[in-house]
Amino acid sequence: MSPDVTVLLDPGDDAVITRAALAAHDPAAGHITLRPTSGTTSDRYFAHDRLAALGKPAHRVRHVVASPSDKLPDRR
Structure with a gap:
């Protein structure tokens, strides 16, 4: 069973919400803040x-594969 995921959308880009989200960023605990x-x-x-939010070197990534791959369009 997959863990619950919470997604917070802040269309007004409120500074208080942004600061709280950035303060909660802790990838080791399973919390990431994506800007x-x-x-x-x-x-x-x-x-x-x-x-980048996960602390990975994004500049070196050339391919990203999403899973499950059977949901991806055929690109042959």
Whole structure:
């Protein structure tokens, strides 16, 4: 069974919420705060932002595969 995931959306970009979310960032405890790159809508940037939030070297990533792969479009 997958653990529950909480997603907090802050469309108003409230500074109090942002500070609280950044203070809660603790990947070792399973808490990440993801701040999407401003002005982007690309999945590539979102994937890099997720990796950065996890402390991974996103600049070295060339391919991101989502699971389950049977849900991905066929790109042959």
